[in-house]
Amino acid sequence: MKMRKIKDLTLRGLTWLCAGVTAAMLLFLLAYILLKGVPHIKPSLFALHYNSENVSLFPALVITVLTVALSLLIAVPLGVFAAVYLAEYAKRGSRFVRLVRTTAETLAGIPSILYGLFGSLFFVAWLGWGYSLLAGSCTLAIMILPLVMRTTEESLKAVPDSYREGAFGLGAGKLRTVFRIILPAAAPGILAGIILAIGRIVGETAALIYTLGNTADVDPSRGLFTSGRTLSMHMYSLANNALYTDQAYATAVVLLVVVIGINALSAFLAKKIVKR
Amino acid sequence: MISGITVKNRSVREPVMRWVFTVSALTAVLAVGLICVFLFAGGFPAIGKIGVLKFLTGTVWKPTYDDFGILPMIVGSLYVTAGAILLGVPVGIFAAVFMAKVCPKPLYGFMKPALDLLAGIPSVVYGFFGIVVLVPFVRNTFGGDGSSMVTASLLLGIMILPTVIGITESALRAVPDELYEGAVALGASHERAVFGVVLPAAKSGVMAAVVLGVGRAIGETMAVKMVAGNQTVLRAPDEFLKGVRTLTANVVLEMGYAEGLHREALIATGVVLFVFILLINLLFSALKKERTE
Amino acid sequence: MGKFTLCDVELWYNDFKALKNVTMDIGANEITAFIGPSGCGKSTLLKSLNRMNDLVEGCKITGKLLLDGEDIYGGIDVNLLRKRVGMVFQKPNPFPMSVYDNIAFGPRTHGVKSRYRLDEIVEKSLRDAAIWDECNGRLKKSALSLSGGQQQRLCIARALSVEPDVLLMDEPTSALDPISTSKIEDLLAELKKRYTVVIVTHNMQQATRISDRTAFFLLGEMVEYGDTEQIFSLPRDKRTEDYITGRFG
Numbered sequence: 001m002k003m004r005k006i007k008d009l010t011l012r013g014l015t016w017l018c019a020g021v022t023a024a025m026l027l028f029l030l031a032y033i034l035l036k037g038v039p040h041i042k043p044s045l046f047a048l049h050y051n052s053e054n055v056s057l058f059p060a061l062v063i064t065v066l067t068v069a070l071s072l073l074i075a076v077p078l079g080v081f082a083a084v085y086l087a088e089y090a091k092r093g094s095r096f097v098r099l100v101r102t103t104a105e106t107l108a109g110i111p112s113i114l115y116g117l118f119g120s121l122f123f124v125a126w127l128g129w130g131y132s133l134l135a136g137s138c139t140l141a142i143m144i145l146p147l148v149m150r151t152t153e154e155s156l157k158a159v160p161d162s163y164r165e166g167a168f169g170l171g172a173g174k175l176r177t178v179f180r181i182i183l184p185a186a187a188p189g190i191l192a193g194i195i196l197a198i199g200r201i202v203g204e205t206a207a208l209i210y211t212l213g214n215t216a217d218v219d220p221s222r223g224l225f226t227s228g229r230t231l232s233m234h235m236y237s238l239a240n241n242a243l244y245t246d247q248a249y250a251t252a253v254v255l256l257v258v259v260i261g262i263n264a265l266s267a268f269l270a271k272k273i274v275k276r
Numbered sequence: 277m278i279s280g281i282t283v284k285n286r287s288v289r290e291p292v293m294r295w296v297f298t299v300s301a302l303t304a305v306l307a308v309g310l311i312c313v314f315l316f317a318g319g320f321p322a323i324g325k326i327g328v329l330k331f332l333t334g335t336v337w338k339p340t341y342d343d344f345g346i347l348p349m350i351v352g353s354l355y356v357t358a359g360a361i362l363l364g365v366p367v368g369i370f371a372a373v374f375m376a377k378v379c380p381k382p383l384y385g386f387m388k389p390a391l392d393l394l395a396g397i398p399s400v401v402y403g404f405f406g407i408v409v410l411v412p413f414v415r416n417t418f419g420g421d422g423s424s425m426v427t428a429s430l431l432l433g434i435m436i437l438p439t440v441i442g443i444t445e446s447a448l449r450a451v452p453d454e455l456y457e458g459a460v461a462l463g464a465s466h467e468r469a470v471f472g473v474v475l476p477a478a479k480s481g482v483m484a485a486v487v488l489g490v491g492r493a494i495g496e497t498m499a500v501k502m503v504a505g506n507q508t509v510l511r512a513p514d515e516f517l518k519g520v521r522t523l524t525a526n527v528v529l530e531m532g533y534a535e536g537l538h539r540e541a542l543i544a545t546g547v548v549l550f551v552f553i554l555l556i557n558l559l560f561s562a563l564k565k566e567r568t569e
Numbered sequence: 570m571g572k573f574t575l576c577d578v579e580l581w582y583n584d585f586k587a588l589k590n591v592t593m594d595i596g597a598n599e600i601t602a603f604i605g606p607s608g609c610g611k612s613t614l615l616k617s618l619n620r621m622n623d624l625v626e627g628c629k630i631t632g633k634l635l636l637d638g639e640d641i642y643g644g645i646d647v648n649l650l651r652k653r654v655g656m657v658f659q660k661p662n663p664f665p666m667s668v669y670d671n672i673a674f675g676p677r678t679h680g681v682k683s684r685y686r687l688d689e690i691v692e693k694s695l696r697d698a699a700i701w702d703e704c705n706g707r708l709k710k711s712a713l714s715l716s717g718g719q720q721q722r723l724c725i726a727r728a729l730s731v732e733p734d735v736l737l738m739d740e741p742t743s744a745l746d747p748i749s750t751s752k753i754e755d756l757l758a759e760l761k762k763r764y765t766v767v768i769v770t771h772n773m774q775q776a777t778r779i780s781d782r783t784a785f786f787l788l789g790e791m792v793e794y795g796d797t798e799q800i801f802s803l804p805r806d807k808r809t810e811d812y813i814t815g816r817f818g
Contacts, residue, residue, distance in 0.1 A: 008467040018370035081300035111495020203398030206497040454662035463652035
């Protein structure tokens with residue numbers, strides 16, 4: 001009986017230990033980068049143009065925002081419409097639905113480097129777009145498509161059937177019901193999915209190096225065909241360059257702040273959904 | 277008359293939008309199709325020219341001499357992934373048990389966002405953390421130059437934790453309470469009930485977590501590339517303090533300047549990785565099916 | 570003196586008083602039935618007897634509950650208490666393991682390691698629960714492949730495997746078909762010779778068929794407690810009479 005008690009205590013101790021190690025790892029990483037990075041955050045880091053003197057992250061910040069906007073512009077309508085089809089129109093379990101589900105799951109499992117490889121073969125080379133904002137954003141749009149589809153479909157399914165019955169009962173058509181009743185009711189869930197997608201885009205590097213290019217500055221005259229680099233790619237370049245370690249820490253801080261902000265926003269939305 | 281017009285409009289709009297929705301749903305299929313076509317079409321010629329066996333089992337990768345053997349990279353990916361699983365999965369399972377069955381409520385409110393954040397940190401930040409903390413740590417404690425198999429495994433082990441914990445936790449929560457109560461009613465302690473009954477009952481969920489962890493580890497690129505050393509040498513398992521190159525790192529390192537057969541060989545490297553991933557996906561959906569049945 | 574002695578037992582779920590002033594003796598080697606409408610507290614009282622209520626957050630209990638003269642809520646080891654007081658649940662809850670491992674789980678929990686001894690216990694428990702003939706030869710099969718009635722008898726066998734003195738049964742046949750139910754009722758008559766059985770049931774015919782003594786509960790109060798025959802033929806309390814004649818509940 002005593003052995004049993006010792007074994008129980010050991011197991012319980014191990015669960016605390018492993019959870020503790022996980023949390024400690026996060027705290028250590030955050031503290032380490034914040035402590036080392038915050039002192040190196042200077043106004044010059046946010047200069048309008050990049051040069052090897054100021055190592056400005058501002059162009060990267062602009063490109064990040066543009067990439068996020070452009071990717072969402074492509075992926076959100078496609079993903080939401082596809083989810084509407086799956087949740088509201090398709091016959092449950094039909095062969096087409098199964099095909100869409102399987103392919104979406106496959107997409108979700110493909111690592112980002114393969115997206116990058118595909119993007120550079122298809123958008124950059126075959127379509128002849130070159131390393132560009134457009135090629136990078138299209139690549140990322142495909143990458144986040146399954147995420148948007150899945151979260152939207154789940155939110156649509158969570159909308160109670162009584163809403164649909166109510167709308168149909170008033171003589172509203174299917175389309176009107178979808179756009180006026182179901183999508184608004186599912187909006188917070190869809191938004192939470194979009195925010196997750198933003199997080200993935202902001203953190204992405206491997207899919208972008210050979211699609212967006214990796215240039216430090218932007219050429220606004222080339223519009224959608226300018227190459228550039230997002231904050232994560234900027235960070236990657238600095239981290240590999242021993243000259244810029246301080247700036248790398250500072251950039252890491254900015255990146256972490258952005259990610260924490262995104263997480264907080266999605267947690268806030270999730271809480272709101274639960275409350276309803 | 278006005279109502280007549282709207283009815284007419286609606287009757288046009290409905291089928292049009294239905295068509296739009298259907299086409300949107302098709303994009304996922306189209307995307308997978310295009311990815312397959314472009315990767316396979318880009319990679320297969322190289323495999324043909326080099327020879328399947330020579331490509332997959334060749335131990336020398338020297339593009340300048342047209343030596344394209346990717347066995348060191350296949351083995352490198354497997355080592356690093358296995359190491360990550362070995363480190364990450366036990367920790368992840370215990371931590372998941374903590375989250376689902378042990379954690380006091382107030383602490384949960386801290387742990388859950390912490391895990392979400394751990395999942396959201398970009399891989400370059402992990403990689404940078406690896407360079408400035410883990411590499412010196414491994415160099416100073418175990419010797420070698422620090423950029424090594426074990427460093428990459430350690431970093432990946434941390435990176436897969438949120439995946440493993442998240443899926444295992446929800447699998448544990450999906451186990452009906454009656455099983456726990458049944459065990460406790462036989463005089464089993466909380467720990468015995470959880471580890472003896474609830475965890476085994478969640479077995480397929482835990483397996484799914486491991487498989488997904490494998491998928492993440494084998495596909496991770498930037499963080500691994502930053503700490504693994506990237507030598508294209510075939511390593512034995514006991515050379516864990518030496519550097520390895522993974523399939524992913526091979527692509528990202530050389531794609532920028534490769535041309536001709538070299539470039540095709542890199543695409544073929546991607547194809548090999550893709551096949552691995554497809555197998556993992558297959559395994560994952562098989563496990564999911566078992567769970568829902 | 571009975572197997573259980575309860576004196577002024579009161580129980581709260583947070584602010585809700587679920588049991589009021591229960592005082593009773595439960596006799597050894599008898600079947601005692603708890604009856605009453607849903608929410609009357611009969612299951613709650615049953616679960617207090619092996620402290621399964623400990624798992625419910627905000628549950629407080631006062632008064633005296635003695636098992637063989639020993640205070641259940643005193644310094645007793647809960648896990649040993651539950652070994653002595655086994656429980657069978659409303660819905661069969663076999664573990665998702667083999668038949669054999671289901672039965673062996675209890676003894677293993679309490680430190681039995683020898684393969685030979687475990688084989689013995691498994692066979693004996695399954696025989697005692699009258700399911701050996703149906704399970705012999707498929708001990709390695711998943712317990713989930715059994716039918717509902719078989720699963721419930723398996724759960725009874727599992728409860729017997731740790732050699733308890735008492736069996737608590739919480740509506741053990743409510744999820745079963747009539748044939749399985751009658752098999753379990755026959756089994757209970759057999760088990761009574763060696764165990765003390767306390768059963769919660771919604772089914773009054775079942776109570777008259779199998780129990781020696783019956784307690785009727787209403788709104789957390791034990792209204793009447795006595796010999797089953799007397800309760801069902803000559804209830805002393807008007808509320809008991811109303812309930813057994815089907816006027817409410």
